[in-house]
Amino acid sequence: MPRKTSDTSAIDKVCRVLRRVGEQPGDRLTEIARDTGLPWGTALRVLDALTRERFVERINPGKTYASGPETVAFARRASPEELRVAAAPGLARLARLLGDTALLSVASGLDALCLDRAQGAFPVGPVSLQPGARRMLGVGGGGLALLAFAPPARAEACLEVIPLRLADHPRLTLERIREDVAAARRDGHALAQEHSHDRVSAIGVPVRNADGVTVAALSVVSLTDRLLSRRGEIALALAEEAERLGRTEAAAGASGPWAGPGGPEAVAAGAPRRHGRGGRG
The missing domain is CATH 1.10.10.10 (Winged helix-like DNA-binding domain superfamily/Winged helix DNA-binding domain)
Known part of the structure; x- marks a missing residue:
């Protein structure tokens, strides 16, 4: 023993x-x-x-x-392979067109799970997420997009749990996350401005399948000044790739955020008071 x-x-x-x-x-x-x-x-x-x-x-x-x-190899083997493979060309196009780091994320419980990424000519180095990394929904471009464009009742249930985890995200408050969610729904894309790190921000958009269900998020992370000066261009490029990915069979077969019995209501019942600190961007 x-x-x-x-x-x-x-x-x-x-x-x-x-x-x-x-x-x-x-x-x-x-x-x-x-x-x-x-x-x-x-x-x-x-x-x-x-x-x-x-x-x-x-x-x-x-x-x-x-x-x-x-x-990284282990995370890729464990991830929804069809969706990751279907998204890879789009991530590469985004990285090549914009020069920044492009990410694919999905909801996993109350977290956003990074499935894959492509690095452009102007990477922000180690501060962007690696495949397999998790962070709280509502944090970063992908996490904020997944939360904002989830079914409203599901998103609200997740928001009710967020205060239990904010000790690990000193830059954020529940009020700010709610404001960011409202802005994302208004603008059609999520802007996560320096959520976790100085001078690093991200833009994210939902990937919706043919039924209109959000199954993933695409995001771009970059230095804040560089990102904000091209916000419209980046949001448009992300939206085009998200629409393309949403039409694939991989997206049709993917489940939406918190699908099934393991939704935020179930997770919230046993949610810890502390959680791992989120990634940056």
Whole structure:
């Protein structure tokens, strides 16, 4: 029994570190140790082991951490493959046309899950999400679009839970998220202005299937000045790709946000008071 407890504790530490690196790439050891609640030495040993196995990689140069190739490959194998494959050409076109990082996200419980991304000529580096990373719905371009364009009753149920998780998002308040949701519905696209990081913002749009159900979101993340100066161009390019993806068989076969019994009402019943901090953008 003591051996089993020890093994479980070790796995828990690895999971905490992996989740933290995926949600906020580009942070230092001290920040990762602080947010996971692990001693500095323990966090370092876990990160070193994950780096050796290529689940984490050192960047900038060697001072900060991001998800490694094995984590990205694992996330892609576990993701809705048909939707990811169908979206890949559009992500590539967006990255090539706009020069920024384009992302595909889906709703997963009360989170937005990044399925894939394409990087343009002007990337924002490690601050944009990696495939497999999660963040709270309402945060970032994709997360805000998924929340804003979900069925209103579902979105409201999610908004009621958000205050339980805002401690991990010091830049945001429930009032601001509600304002951003209202603006997204008015404008037809979501603007997440510096939700998690200085000078980094994102624009997101819903991907609707033939039945009008939001099944995913496409977003672009960039430096705030660069993004805002081309807001109309970016929103239009995203809308065109979202419409194209929405007509595919992959979108027709995808389920909308919180489909089935695991919706926000069910999740809210057991929602934790704290949650992993969201990614940036």
